[in-house]
Amino acid sequence: MNKAIGYVADLWHREPPADERAIARVESELDVVFPVDYREFLLWSNGGQAQVGSAYFSFWRVWDIVDRNISASIKKYMSPLFVGIGTNGGGECYALDYSDDISSPNFVIVPLGDLDHASKFVIASSLAGVFEKSLNGDFSDADYNDNEIGPLTEEMLNIRRKNIMYEAENYWQKKEYSKFIALLSKSELDLTDLMRKKIDMAKKKIKQNN
Incomplete structure (x- = not known):
């Protein structure tokens, strides 16, 4: 079993799985390739949510990713190499950051009210690493709820x-x-x-x- 799925299999509120064509279509629109463990996760659950240790995750369905990135102005204020994939149910966005390595993105969290590379926090280099850290208490989404809001607040x-x-x-x-x-x-x-x-x-x- 995919290691990321193994960490959350008993916790995750699953959605029906995505299919390969839908994933490939979104990758083509965004001009990126999703990491293997995130792609496999989508094939297991197309989005969904759960409290995983010290962090809450609400992942978007694959066909919503493009629209959500546009509506939240993520591409506009970050870069085309930064792809939001969900939120913590509040004001912080989980994203894939390809800016350092287009072939191996980092999983990061950034406040939607302060979309700036200086405000992002790198959680891990894989989805499994993200879940492992949240289960161990090494990462908590609560640490980012009180970030100072930038000029785009409203x-x-x-x-x-x-x-x-x-x-x-x-x-x-x-x-x-x-x-x-x-x-x-x-x-x-x-x-x-x-x-x-x-x-x-x-x-x-x-x-x-x-």
Whole structure:
């Protein structure tokens, strides 16, 4: 089994697997090649989320990656060699950073409100390394929640809200109520009354299903 998958197999809220053609199409659009263990992870679960040790991971589905990078202005403010692949459910983005080596990207985390290479933190050179560090407590996404926000604060916070609400609505439509609640609880957004009611409804539906 892929080492990264082995670390999180019992923790991860899986999505249906991606297929090779979808992955290849996105790689072509981005003009990069995904690392082997991340590619294999997508073939096991196309996105998904979990609390893995001291860090929370919410990975985007492969066909959402291009649009999410555009909507969050990641390519604009970082570079074409920097590809966001998910978030920590809040204001930080997990990304593949190809800027040092196009054939071997690093897995990094960077605040969406301060998209700058000076603000990124290199976690590991592989997805397995990322999960290993979070399980061992050597990496925690909480360390980056209090980063000073740059001049693009309001714009980036609005993008963050839109991305989270888009993801939450997808979970609601798919009746994945546990994921819906987990995402919104982690986000620390100011929720509307309607969204609070939806969370209450989701909790009731989970109880009914149990």
